[in-house]
Amino acid sequence: xxxxxxxxxxxxxxxxxxxxxxxxxxxxxxxxxxxxxxxxxxxxxxxxxxxxxxxxxxxxxxxxxxxxxxxxxxxxxxxxxxxxxxxxxxxxxxxxxxxxxxxxxxxxxxxxxxxxxxxxxxxxxxxxxxxxxxxxxxxxxxxxxxx
Amino acid sequence: xxxxxxxxxxxxxxxxxxxxxxxxxxxxxxxxxxxxxxxxxxxxxxxxxxxxxxxxxxxxxxxxxxxxxxxxxxxxxxxxxxxxxxxxxxxxxxxxxxxxxxxxxxxxxxxxxxxxxxxxxxxxxxxxxxxxxxxxxxxxxx
Numbered sequence: 685x686x687x688x689x690x691x692x693x694x695x696x697x698x699x700x701x702x703x704x705x706x707x708x709x710x711x712x713x714x715x716x717x718x719x720x721x722x723x724x725x726x727x728x729x730x731x732x733x734x735x736x737x738x739x740x741x742x743x744x745x746x747x748x749x750x751x752x753x754x755x756x757x758x759x760x761x762x763x764x765x766x767x768x769x770x771x772x773x774x775x776x777x778x779x780x781x782x783x784x785x786x787x788x789x790x791x792x793x794x795x796x797x798x799x800x801x802x803x804x805x806x807x808x809x810x811x812x813x814x815x816x817x818x819x820x821x822x823x824x825x826x827x828x829x830x831x
Numbered sequence: 832x833x834x835x836x837x838x839x840x841x842x843x844x845x846x847x848x849x850x851x852x853x854x855x856x857x858x859x860x861x862x863x864x865x866x867x868x869x870x871x872x873x874x875x876x877x878x879x880x881x882x883x884x885x886x887x888x889x890x891x892x893x894x895x896x897x898x899x900x901x902x903x904x905x906x907x908x909x910x911x912x913x914x915x916x917x918x919x920x921x922x923x924x925x926x927x928x929x930x931x932x933x934x935x936x937x938x939x940x941x942x943x944x945x946x947x948x949x950x951x952x953x954x955x956x957x958x959x960x961x962x963x964x965x966x967x968x969x970x971x972x973x
Contacts, residue, residue, distance in 0.1 A: 718951040719958050736952040793935055801942040801949050809859075809866040812939060816867040 686763050686821035692814035693763070699803060699811060700760055708802070709753030710746035712795045714739050720790050726783060752791075759822050766825035774829035785827035792819030834963055838956040839905050845941070845948060845957070846902045853899055856940050858891025863936040871929050894933075901964050908967035916971035927969040934961040 688696065717724050718736045727733065730744040739745055755773065762769040777783045796815055800807045849856065864871050865880055865887075878886045897915055904911035919925045938957060942949045 715951050715954055719955045736950070736955070740951055796935075797938050797942045797949075797954065800939045801946040804943055804946060807939075807943050809863045812863055812936075813867040 686766060686817050688763060688814060688817055691810070692817065695808075695811045695814045696760065696818060699799070699806065699815075700757070703799070703802070705753050705757050706750040708795075708798055709749035709751070709756075711740075711749070712791065712798045713749030713752060714742070714745050715794045715798065716787075716791050717745065719794065723787055723790065726781065726787075753795075756795075756822060759825070760818065763818070763821070766821050767828050770822065770825040771829060774826050777826060778830040785823065785830060788823035788826045789820075792816075792823050795819060834905055834959055838959050841953050841956040842902060842905070842960045845945070845953065846899070848945070848948065853895040854888075854892040856944065857895035857898065857937070858888050860933060860937040860940045861887055861891050861894065863939060864933050867936065868929075868932040871932055874923070874925055874929070898937075898964070901960075901967075905960070905963075908963050909970050912964065912967040913971065916968050919968055920971040920973075927965070927972060930965040930968055934958075934965055937961060 717727065717733060717739045724733050727745075727748075730742060730748075732738040732742060733745075759766055759769055777785075796812060796819060799815060800812065803811070846853070862882070865875070872880060878884065878890075880887060897912070900911055901908060909916075919927075938954070938961070941957065942954075
């Protein structure tokens with residue numbers, strides 16, 4: 685469970701309402717693959733990931749980023765029950781996809797960088813703090829069913 | 832993850848652009864670290880950590896100077912940062928996990944202030960550079 689103060693909840697929902705979830709998803713996933721290239725291990729079927737431009741322009745990366753961030757967006761509506769919300773996805777990532785949960789933390793931090801770039805001045809230290817709590821909560825929830 | 836010539840060139844170019852503002856950004860990165868990762872405040876119990884604190888600003892300047900030194904010595908970070916590593920390991924005794932929090936907040940600060948420059952390739956180069964700095968800082972531990 686993530687414990688956000690009323691101010692933090694307000695900061696998160698206020699900023700998130702202005703996010704183009706589809707675009708930010710592609711941006712965040714793309715940057716994950718560029719900044720931490722070993723994460724490409726999960727995406728052999730995605731085609732050309734040979735350069736930053738290739739990654740960022742790759743339609744499969746954009747589509748998958750959209751999927752991932754829409755899922756994250758669902759989590760934001762259920763901050764009081766992240767473990768429940770992400771239980772099935774957690775099982776999937778462990779049993780079928782075999783993704784090291786460390787990657788969830790990496791993606792969370794990349795997302796924070798993308799939001800900072802997008803929002804500039806509005807992404808105050810307090811806003812960042814609120815989002816760090818959220819991404820940590822989502823990462824923990826996604827790791828919860830691992831065995 | 833070696834620092835390529837392209838990585839070094841990218842970091843140097845951005846640093847030139849930051850000019851005299853490195854202290855301001857390092858201070859903001861510290862503020863972000865204390866806010867987003869409250870456990871880091873345990874090392875600064877003797878500081879006034881309220882917004883605008885002169886102590887945090889002074890500390891930001893120290894961090895900025897160290898980073899500028901690092902940028903100037905990317906071919907030998909362990910050598911250039913060995914005294915700082917000794918200090919953090921043996922006197923300050925800061926757990927190295929905290930270096931990553933500050934590194935991340937530096938990236939966030941730069942993304943916030945230089946959105947046009949903070950493309951994916953620059954993001955990658957900066958992240959690599961900071962990883963190397965962190966490695967060098969942690970080298971005296973144990």
